[in-house]
Amino acid sequence: AQTVTQSQPEMSVQEAETVTLSCTYDTSESDYYLFWYKQPPSRQMILVIRQEAYKQQNATENRFSVNFQKAAKSFSLKISDSQLGDAAMYFCAYRSSPLFGNEKLTFGTGTRLTIIP
Amino acid sequence: GAGVSQSPRYKVAKRGQDVALRCDPISGHVSLFWYQQALGQGPEFLTYFQNEAQLDKSGLPSDRFFAERPEGSVSTLKIQRTQQEDSAVYLCASSLGGSRQPQHFGDGTRLSIL
Numbered sequence: 001a002q003t004v005t006q007s008q009p010e011m012s013v014q015e016a017e018t019v020t021l022s023c024t025y026d027t028s029e030s031d032y033y034l035f036w037y038k039q040p041p042s043r044q045m046i047l048v049i050r051q052e053a054y055k056q057q058n059a060t061e062n063r064f065s066v067n068f069q070k071a072a073k074s075f076s077l078k079i080s081d082s083q084l085g086d087a088a089m090y091f092c093a094y095r096s097s098p099l100f101g102n103e104k105l106t107f108g109t110g111t112r113l114t115i116i117p
Numbered sequence: 118g119a120g121v122s123q124s125p126r127y128k129v130a131k132r133g134q135d136v137a138l139r140c141d142p143i144s145g146h147v148s149l150f151w152y153q154q155a156l157g158q159g160p161e162f163l164t165y166f167q168n169e170a171q172l173d174k175s176g177l178p179s180d181r182f183f184a185e186r187p188e189g190s191v192s193t194l195k196i197q198r199t200q201q202e203d204s205a206v207y208l209c210a211s212s213l214g215g216s217r218q219p220q221h222f223g224d225g226t227r228l229s230i231l
Contacts, residue, residue, distance in 0.1 A: 004159075006159075035219070037222075042224060043206060043208075043224050043225045043227075044222055044223065044224045044225070045160070045208065045210070045222035046222075047219050047220075047221075050219060091159050091160070093159075098215065102165060102172070102173050103148055103150075103165065103212065103214070103220075104150060104162040104165055104173065104176075105150075105152075105160070105162065105210075105220060106162070107159030107160050107161070108159050109157075109158055109159050110157075110158070110159050
């Protein structure tokens with residue numbers, strides 16, 4: 001079974017600065033997908049960014065980028081120019097390739113990000 | 118609607134009562150998922166539908182939990198004889214299905230068992 005580990009329960013960053021959230025995972029599969037989701041107090045999980053394991057290039061979405069290290073099974077999220085609206089719980093998630101038949105997500109325990117004005 | 122809709126948003130029940138939680142996915146979405154999120158934890162998979170077929174129910178914690186999606190659209194998660202450990206947020210997600218499609222989540226139902 002796959003596992004996802006987020007070792008930072010809480011992080012804080014000054015507004016406009018850069019912060020990196022860590023995530024490691026364990027799998028024996030070679031093809032899979034990785035995601036970062038944001039969950040504000042409203043509870044809705046919002047997709048921030050995703051990475052396909054077969055792609056070597058790190059994904060980027062505006063101020064959000066990832067550092068995907070497949071051999072190390074590491075998938076960190078970098079948030080640049082942090083904004084007050086970035087404050088939320090951030091979850092790293094793993095999904096097997098559909099070749100294995102199930103699209104379910106396996107989540108880490110989350111990192112609570114606080115933005116300091 | 119534009120997004121995944123879940124109802125009720127909050128549900129309080131006494132231990133031993135049955136509850137039913139509803140999920141209305143995005144129109145046209147083939148895949149539907151239920152997750153359970155305990156306080157301070159990440160969501161945990163409960164069950165998965167592709168259209169009306171329940172393809173995986175390995176995450177359901179006991180036979181008190183039952184999910185259905187009879188017409189391949191709206192889904193209901195039912196919990197019988199509720200217990201205090203069932204208190205959690207129940208999240209529903211839907212997707213178009215397939216390798217490149219992300220899951221879109223609803224706002225969840227917060228269930229409190231007294």
